[in-house]
Amino acid sequence: MSDLILHHYSSSPFAEKARLMLGLKGLAWRSVTVPMMLPKPDVVALTGGYRRTPFLQVGADIYCDTALIAEVLEARQPSPSLFPAAVAGQARMLAQWADTDLFWTALPYAMQPAGATALFAGAPPDMLKLFVADRKAMSEGMPQVRGRDAGAALTQYLDWLSQMLADGRPWLLGDAPCIADLSVYHPLWFITRTGPLAEILAPHEALRAWMARVAAIGHGERAGKLDGAEAIELARASQPRPAQVEPGQGFEAGEPVTVTPYDYARDAVAGTLVGLSCRTVTVAREDGRAGRVHVHFPRIRYTLKQA
Known part of the structure; x- marks a missing residue:
């Protein structure tokens, strides 16, 4: 399940940034409209509590923060580059x-x-x-x-x-x-x-x-809409990509951890540490609706702690 699914709403400034990244790359993507405000039950099922907009879903992998989304899109479609x-x-x-x-x-x-x-x-x-x-x-x-x-x-x-x-x-x-x-x-x-x-x-x-x-530049190709329940079911039917904890980072694979933005919307996401480097952190979560998902964050401006 490799479709790009952007969870966003039309008036979000950071979502506009993400839409333009997709446009610059000329990528096709599917759209899920999320609420502007809490409650966000479908969002929480996928992210574990991260409530910022937007986030990117690829199957059972959930990528939070436009800084990380940019890196994901760059790896998927290197040219034209976001980082010449x-x-x-x-x-x-x-x-x-x-x-x-x-x-x-x-x-x-x-x-x-x-x-x-x-x-x-x-x-x-x-x-x-x-x-x-x-x-x-x-x-x-x-x-x-x-x-x-x-x-x-x-x-x-x-x-x-x-x-x-x-x-x-x-x-x-x-x-x-x-x-x-x-x-x-x-x-x-x-x-x-x-x-x-x-x-x-x-x-x-x-x-x-x-x-x-x-x-x-535009927004790329909108390849259709999904609702939150359909996106959750797609995650449940998928397997997250393997991840790796690099040595020397101060944490061990399998540890229970929390990841928290340290500036605003400081809602901690709890899970099992499965991926870590100086650039990214990945936690695995089991959700009653979404099944097993990997939630990915950048390291910059996020706090990783043992739970």
């Missing part, structure tokens, strides 16, 4: 900055009253209130920039990005798009949906032209 050799290190570092500092500046800027009103236009009256409560719980205890501070920081970030394009290059790191472009794009894409707050992008003509080029 000449700029691979720069691309990864810029992508990490975009997924953290830029995203966590753009989000509070976008969720100011005027932006939130635009984002939730036409939604049921209580939807915004429920969404804010859900996201507040996700980010509890996490230092965040707010309101005008977010606007001031974002103004500087947009200036920096515009300076990268000032020499006329089509993409942030040269002549070809890469993971840096897709990672920087998704927080700015979210801002374009915020009505009057999107005017912060208006002075940046070169940056807006670059955004149009990124959007034109």
Whole structure:
């Protein structure tokens, strides 16, 4: 069962990044729409509690975090590369900055009253209130920039990005798009949906032209939709790929462990350690609905502990 199945929802910025990765690779994928907020019973059956959007399913293997999804897609379809050799290190570092500092500046800027009103236009009256409560719980205890501070920081970030394009290059790191472009794009894409707050992008003509080029990459080939129950049944009918715990990592295969994001949505996933390197961690889980699944995480920005 090797179909790529993306679990996502349309307005998720990180899901937009994943969709563009699939588009850049020219890959076909199947779509499962997940809820924006808890409860997410079908998600939990597959991930064991990881609640961020999106995640990628390949049979009984579940890949969490767009940083890891990028590596999975690169291995599956090496060309065109998300990590061109000449700029691979720069691309990864810029992508990490975009997924953290830029995203966590753009989000509070976008969720100011005027932006939130635009984002939730036409939604049921209580939807915004429920969404804010859900996201507040996700980010509890996490230092965040707010309101005008977010606007001031974002103004500087947009200036920096515009300076990268000032020499006329089509993409942030040269002549070809890469993971840096897709990672920087998704927080700015979210801002374009915020009505009057999107005017912060208006002075940046070169940056807006670059955004149009990124959007034109598209989302690849949508090969059909599944619902959550169908995706779970597909996992149950599959066998996860073998994994290996490398020596010298401080853990042993077969140990009960937890994996927890250390910045936000800090829901621990518990399982048996079956794969570990300096780049990834894999836990095996037995679920009453999904059967045996392997849930994969990146090592960066995740905490691995003995249970």
